Amino acid sequence: MREGYAAVMPANAYNWVAVWRRNFLAWRKVALASVLGNLADPMTNLFGLGFGLGVIVGLIDGTSYIAFLAGGMVATSAMTAATFETMYAAFARMRAQRTWEAILSTQLTLGDIVLGELAWAATKAVLAGTAIAVVAATLGYAAWASILYSIPAIALTGLVFASLAMVVISLAPSYDYFVFYQTLVVTPMVFLCGAVFPVSQMPSAFQRVAGLLPLAHSVELIRPAMLGLPAGGIGLHIGALCMYAVLPFFLSIALFRRRLMR
């Protein structure tokens, strides 16, 4: 049994690249539509909430609301991009398109495929998150150099949420189940994790829950970076995010093995 699991783990450090490149080639053919689709939603949120609520809210911790919101929207859009890429596109490649089946007949393993898909979803998260950061910087709500600092955090956020969504798709019988994950996990996180208002405004029980959620750690890394403020507990945040990326990764491989190789 243990041997069975060993055989499906990533075979080496580079096999996954072929999967990433396959997805990149497919994406290139539809890049324009994909980029616009990924950007429209978070931009609407940023400007709608930022300007609309900004008038009412005034300053938060000494910055304008829209500058405060920008970091939250970058983290949120990275989360959403990685989640959706995995739940819909990777799920389609696993099921309807039979892409994974084709790859499994080559010398790649299930682990190589999952790793390639995670890297790809994280890439899309970086594209989506960075685009918002660029817009924020252009309008003067963030410093240009800060974008560079936030990119690793955006990428890590992408890996985390791709990894979590991998577990979801390894268990979900069909697309219909994704909506539960979306409405019960992803959307509440936006409000619990300080993306649109400070965590400190919530009751303390909620604050403690937020401290356990991955998006809160992403926001804690990305927002200070974009605002050029000193960040506290960087090691803790990175450590927590790494756990959230690595554990679901291995769990999903084991679950995919049960699902696809039975």
Added chain:
Amino acid sequence: MSTVAIDLSCVRKSYGDKIVVDGLSFAVASGECFGLLGPNGAGKSTIARMVLGMVAPDTGKMTVLGEPVPARARLARARIGVVPQFDNLEIEFTVRENLLVFGRYFNMSAREVEAAVPALLEFARLESKADARVAELSGGMKRRLTLARALINDPHLLVMDEPTTGLDPHARHQIWERLRLLLARGKTILLTTHFMEEAERLCDRLCVLEAGRKIAEGEPRALIDEQIGCQVIEIYGGNPHELSSLIRPYARHIEVSGETLFCYAPDPEQVLVQLRGRAGLRLLQRPANLEDVFLRLTGREMER
């Protein structure tokens, strides 16, 4: 390398309480075309997937190209080409892109793939379609591309799951011709099929399966001679039971399947004499084939 390409011993697999592969053993020699012949649901695809390490057996031992499977199936797969039962090409990619992407899965560089592509396109007769999207190809062309894709890593062994099912006769003959070329080049082929004719034409040896069990194994001709060994008369129309008592003395063996009566007769003339002058009968005399073997062994015809 050893001369045994695939070695299965006492392999079992069940789903729930349904036994799908039941204590199966067989060995495929290097350079041979070995067929798994059986009706839908016999377990052919499951066996093919087990050989590739894509399904784990419950018990039993498997060695493929010298590697224990599934433990080291990845290393075996590096030298295997696969034609799956259902096409899984990249529909939105061009023919060339399909080959390129697949080559990368074997860690081939763009240059290595580019060097291999012209010969593969020629082999698949897709030279003029190199830059066409797969979605634009006919069923036969897709199947030939799947075959070309399976050859990208210059495999020693090809595992083909029903390579011609769903193709029209012309496209089927084209695939058969390609497969014979590959055999002439020394490739080993594991082929599953429910087509008797395909098995008879291509396979050096085959294993007849029913419900996951091996019911016969050997060279197609030898199996036919062993199990039947004479001419066959198919009789349509009339009452099969009445007719069979009439011709029984002259038949080695009689099978009734649906409306059809199969009479295995060492001397067909005598049987035909008995039936002469009977209205409403249609008779067909022919040499025995694998269909007859299957009918003989299982008491039923293989559905098509």
